[in-house]
Amino acid sequence: ELNPMSWSKSNSWGFLMFSKEIQIEAVSMYLKGVPPVEIRRKFGIKAHSTLEIWVKSIKQDGIYGIKDSHRNKTSYPYSFKIKVINWRLNHNASYPITARKFRITSPSLIWHWERALEFGRLKPDKRRRKRTMNKQEHDKIKKLEEENELLRIKVAYLEKLEALAQEKKKLQTKTKR
Numbered sequence: 001e002l003n004p005m006s007w008s009k010s011n012s013w014g015f016l017m018f019s020k021e022i023q024i025e026a027v028s029m030y031l032k033g034v035p036p037v038e039i040r041r042k043f044g045i046k047a048h049s050t051l052e053i054w055v056k057s058i059k060q061d062g063i064y065g066i067k068d069s070h071r072n073k074t075s076y077p078y079s080f081k082i083k084v085i086n087w088r089l090n091h092n093a094s095y096p097i098t099a100r101k102f103r104i105t106s107p108s109l110i111w112h113w114e115r116a117l118e119f120g121r122l123k124p125d126k127r128r129r130k131r132t133m134n135k136q137e138h139d140k141i142k143k144l145e146e147e148n149e150l151l152r153i154k155v156a157y158l159e160k161l162e163a164l165a166q167e168k169k170k171l172q173t174k175t176k177r
Contacts, residue, residue, distance in 0.1 A: 018043065023054050023066045030055055060100065074105075078124040081113045088114075 018026075022043055029039050036051055045051055057066060076084075080102075088098040088110060095107035104110065116122035133141070 018045070018050075020066050024058075024063070026051060027054050027058050061103070076104075078122070081122060082117075084110055085114055085117060 026039050026043055026045070029042075030036060030051060036048065039045070039051060040048065054066070084098060084102050084104070087093070087101070088095070091098075093101075095110050098110055099105070099107040113122060
């Protein structure tokens with residue numbers, strides 16, 4: 001038999017993080033009617049709300065509601081944050097309802113976004129990288145710039161030549177009269 005406690009690990013703050021397997025087993029035990037105290041004792045779950053969150057997540061999103069304990073921190077783009085804030089305000093919805101609608105794990109995150117927007121700290125992402133050019137692209141652009149300059153010179157020359165031709169024509173018509 002596998003020891004489920006071997007599936008959990010500590011994060012940098014010393015809190016236990018539980019694998020998907022533990023979360024699924026704990027929720028299935030809960031749904032079978034096993035008392036939450038017994039489940040928490042078996043898996044070493046300290047907070048009673050932890051099990052409640054897992055049950056709620058699985059009921060709402062199925063197996064996809066379970067989060068990996070070692071998942072990366074989710075970052076949301078500026079446009080998404082604004083969309084969430086606008087929706088919450090337009091629908092006069094609570095933070096938990098808004099978080100559920102947009103599948104945000106922590107309702108307090110929305111509150112933080114709103115405060116940041118209110119105090120001017122919520123700004124569009126400027127971390128987009130500019131693509132670097134390789135040598136061939138750089139040479140091609142240089143060549144196009146030189147060609148463009150030559151064409152400008154030719155156009156200016158032809159315009160001047162045209163102006164001179166028209167002036168000569170005017171002078172010839174005046175002298176014929």
